[in-house]
Amino acid sequence: MIPRIYVPADSGALALGAEKVARAIEKELKERGVEAKIVRNGSRGAYFLEPMVEVATDKGRVAYGPVKPSDVKSLFDSGFLTGGHHKRWLGAPDKIPFFAKQTRLTFARCGINDPLSLDAYKSLGGLRGLQNAVAMAPADVVSQVTESGLRGRGGAGFPTGIKWKTVLDTAGDQKYIVCNADEGDSATFADRMIMEGDPFVLIEGMAIAGIATGATKGFVYIRSEYPHAVATMNKAVAIARKAGVLGLNVLGSPNAFDMEIRVGAGAYVCGEETSLLNSLEGKRGVVRAKPPLPAIQGLFGKPTVINNVISLASVPIIMDKGAAYYKDFGMGRSRGTIPIQIAGNVKQGGLFETAFGLTLGEIVDEIGGGTASGRPVKAVQVGGPLGAYFPRALFDTPFDYEEFAKRDGLIGHAGITVFDDTADMLKQARFAMEFCAIESCGKCTPCRIGSTRGVEVLDKVAAGIEAEKNLALVADLCNTMKFGSLCALGGFTPYPVMSSITHFPEDFKPAPARVAAE
Amino acid sequence: MTMQAASTEIASRTAAIIDEMKGLEGPLLPILHSIQEEFGYVPKDALPVIADGLNLSRAEVHGVVSFYHDFRAKPAGRHVLKLCQAEACQSMGSDAVAAKVKQLLGIDFHETTRDGSVTLEPVYCLGLCACSPSAMLDGEVIGRLDDEKIEEIVAEVRS
Numbered sequence: 001m002i003p004r005i006y007v008p009a010d011s012g013a014l015a016l017g018a019e020k021v022a023r024a025i026e027k028e029l030k031e032r033g034v035e036a037k038i039v040r041n042g043s044r045g046a047y048f049l050e051p052m053v054e055v056a057t058d059k060g061r062v063a064y065g066p067v068k069p070s071d072v073k074s075l076f077d078s079g080f081l082t083g084g085h086h087k088r089w090l091g092a093p094d095k096i097p098f099f100a101k102q103t104r105l106t107f108a109r110c111g112i113n114d115p116l117s118l119d120a121y122k123s124l125g126g127l128r129g130l131q132n133a134v135a136m137a138p139a140d141v142v143s144q145v146t147e148s149g150l151r152g153r154g155g156a157g158f159p160t161g162i163k164w165k166t167v168l169d170t171a172g173d174q175k176y177i178v179c180n181a182d183e184g185d186s187a188t189f190a191d192r193m194i195m196e197g198d199p200f201v202l203i204e205g206m207a208i209a210g211i212a213t214g215a216t217k218g219f220v221y222i223r224s225e226y227p228h229a230v231a232t233m234n235k236a237v238a239i240a241r242k243a244g245v246l247g248l249n250v251l252g253s254p255n256a257f258d259m260e261i262r263v264g265a266g267a268y269v270c271g272e273e274t275s276l277l278n279s280l281e282g283k284r285g286v287v288r289a290k291p292p293l294p295a296i297q298g299l300f301g302k303p304t305v306i307n308n309v310i311s312l313a314s315v316p317i318i319m320d321k322g323a324a325y326y327k328d329f330g331m332g333r334s335r336g337t338i339p340i341q342i343a344g345n346v347k348q349g350g351l352f353e354t355a356f357g358l359t360l361g362e363i364v365d366e367i368g369g370g371t372a373s374g375r376p377v378k379a380v381q382v383g384g385p386l387g388a389y390f391p392r393a394l395f396d397t398p399f400d401y402e403e404f405a406k407r408d409g410l411i412g413h414a415g416i417t418v419f420d421d422t423a424d425m426l427k428q429a430r431f432a433m434e435f436c437a438i439e440s441c442g443k444c445t446p447c448r449i450g451s452t453r454g455v456e457v458l459d460k461v462a463a464g465i466e467a468e469k470n471l472a473l474v475a476d477l478c479n480t481m482k483f484g485s486l487c488a489l490g491g492f493t494p495y496p497v498m499s500s501i502t503h504f505p506e507d508f509k510p511a512p513a514r515v516a517a518e
Numbered sequence: 519m520t521m522q523a524a525s526t527e528i529a530s531r532t533a534a535i536i537d538e539m540k541g542l543e544g545p546l547l548p549i550l551h552s553i554q555e556e557f558g559y560v561p562k563d564a565l566p567v568i569a570d571g572l573n574l575s576r577a578e579v580h581g582v583v584s585f586y587h588d589f590r591a592k593p594a595g596r597h598v599l600k601l602c603q604a605e606a607c608q609s610m611g612s613d614a615v616a617a618k619v620k621q622l623l624g625i626d627f628h629e630t631t632r633d634g635s636v637t638l639e640p641v642y643c644l645g646l647c648a649c650s651p652s653a654m655l656d657g658e659v660i661g662r663l664d665d666e667k668i669e670e671i672v673a674e675v676r677s
Contacts, residue, residue, distance in 0.1 A: 011644075011645070011646065012646055012648065012659075012661065014658075014659055015649050015652060015659040015660055015661030015662075016649055016661050016662065047648035047649050048648070050649070183643075183645060184642065185643065186604035186606045186643045186647060187605065187606045187647045188643075188645070188647070189645040189646070189648070191645075192645040217543075224551075224588050225641060225643065225644050225654075227657055228659075260542075262544075262547065263547070263548075263551060264547075264586075264588075265547060265550070265551070265587070265588040265589060266586055266587035266588035267586050267587060268642060279547065280544050280547075281544045282545060282546030282547055282582065283546075283582060284581050284585040285585060285586070286585075341647065341648070342648065343606040343647030343648045343650065344605065344606040344609035344610065344647065345609040345650075346648075349647070349648030349649070350648050351648075372610070384605075385605060385642075415606075415647065417605045417606045417609055417647070418609060419609045428605070428608075431608070435642065438642075439642075441585075
């Protein structure tokens with residue numbers, strides 16, 4: 001058997017030099033006259049080990065990482081094609097603690113094989129969920145998803161099955177499945193990883209959604225900042241179409257379902273579902289008032305399921321192993337698993353899929369290993385630019401939709417950004433307002449004007465001008481934005497702002513006192 | 519590439535793109551992306567052609583083009599360097615990275631160097647948040663920027 005060497009082509013791995021490593025391996029193979037096949041897989045998600053090169057040996061996979069191009073010669077000298085020892089040796093990938101501690105359901109296949117090999121996808125359980133779904137009545141598929149307890153992984157946490165049921169029950173000559181892949185939140189990369197590392201699972205999830213609701217057409221709206229994901233998804237859709245996974249007869253059944261990949265144009269607000277629908281229609285990405293719900297009048301006014309990538313990619317395993325299997329993981333009303341993305345100033349950054357319920361402290365300190373800078377953790381922002389900043393004092397909060405809400409936070413798309421003690425929380429609060437001002441769609445006043453006024457008032461606080469009075473003004477403004485904005489952009493910007501003020505009051509003291517304190 | 523095409527030339531190439539894509543459901547964004555790919559920006563002269571081809575008003579087309587950060591009104595430099603300025607990169611010193619790049623290139627965000635070699639832009643997240651601070655140079659991703667990598671990038675865009 002020709003040896004197989006796996007070098008990730010995930011953009012995170014590419015950003016860390018995977019392409020140069022692949023080329024160095026190719027060159028070394030040629031020079032040594034050794035025959036081997038280089039497979040470009042996705043990433044398993046441990047970015048502190050990327051580029052992580054794996055070789056398939058008689059005893060299974062052996063991983064090495066992080067590999068630099070300059071390591072390649074010595075890797076060959078150490079006999080890495082048969083798993084030989086080397087300073088970059090990591091052993092069997094699933095025994096590496098970062099992976100061994102995970103529960104991988106949605107990401108079960110991500111990063112293992114060539115993402116565009118449909119055979120590899122099938123060999124690891126792919127398409128079984130869709131096969132089950134085509135043999136069932138639509139209402140039964142919907143009830144499986146409802147029973148699984150799956151909630152929208154984009155951030156809102158709305159039960160996926162209920163959304164699907166509304167679309168199923170709404171009459172329409174044309175219905176749509178829209179996948180929200182406008183993953184704009186900082187600290188999140190789960191959608192990107194699945195699209196680059198296991199695109200067929202998303203296609204399968206969307207086809208199941210189509211069969212369950214009577215929709216025959218799907219769109220994936222991917223942000224333009226993800227060119228690699230766009231390229232992989234386009235290729236995967238073409239392969240799926242050719243193999244009969246998509247088309248007039250999905251897997252040979254009477255169900256028709258096809259899909260298209262669409263690219264955004266750099267507007268953060270298009271991650272909001274109604275502005276995404278406007279953008280797909282070719283309009284300005286402004287938010288729509290709800291009702292009507294997209295499930296009733298969505299894309300082009302037709303009944304539309306709009307779900308996040310991870311929600312849709314979690315459906316195949318539910319349809320394969322059953323609702324009870326999925327529901328068995330998790331806590332309270334947060335069922336199943338969640339891909340937590342650990343990012344920012346952290347030693348062991350990456351994607352960690354696990355059942356709900358780990359505490360924030362376990363995630364940051366034990367799995368993340370603390371800060372990359374080696375300094376103490378000051379704050380972590382959970383849920384992207386619209387999520388609250390939590391101090392160490394709240395590290396006992398379990399990762400669960402309701403538990404975070406109780407403490408004025410949100411889990412959002414499950415991204416966590418770690419900051420060390422050099423972070424200035426007044427600067428972070430100001431950035432939240434500034435970002436909202438840059439990205440506001442402009443439709444509603446609290447968001448459009450409030451964010452700009454917020455920047456100005458926080459600048460006054462920073463300059464030491466009537467700090468107390470101006471902080472009271474910020475609180476009042478946040479209240480208006482929270483309850484008066486049309487969508488989560490203006491409505492949730494108060495989370496990072498107010499949590500900074502509440503948990504880190506020392507950073508908001510007048511400037512002279514702050515200088516003296518330093 | 520940066521040479522601005524004559525307006526009749528723009529109109530005919532735009533019309534060809536519209537012809538090819540107007541059968542799509544919601545064709546405007548895909549058309550604008552193709553036009554930007556063709557010309558390197560969305561020329562003003564293309565807008566009335568799009569309006570005509572899709573039966574929209576010019577105001578509607580202008581409204582859409584100007585809404586999205588990606589669409590350029592004029593050509594960019596030969597290279598486009600995007601520096602991530604979102605929270606995860608901030609936690610790893612993206613402010614200092616931006617300051618250094620701006621100083622080395624002698625331009626601010628949204629500007630192009632006088633020799634037309636590079637346009638510098640901020641970007642709010644490239645999804646490389648576990649290898650911050652990050653950047654994108656002409657579509658290639660770069661993670662864990664440090665002084666050495668910054669100098670390499672600057673040398674590359676200057677050459």
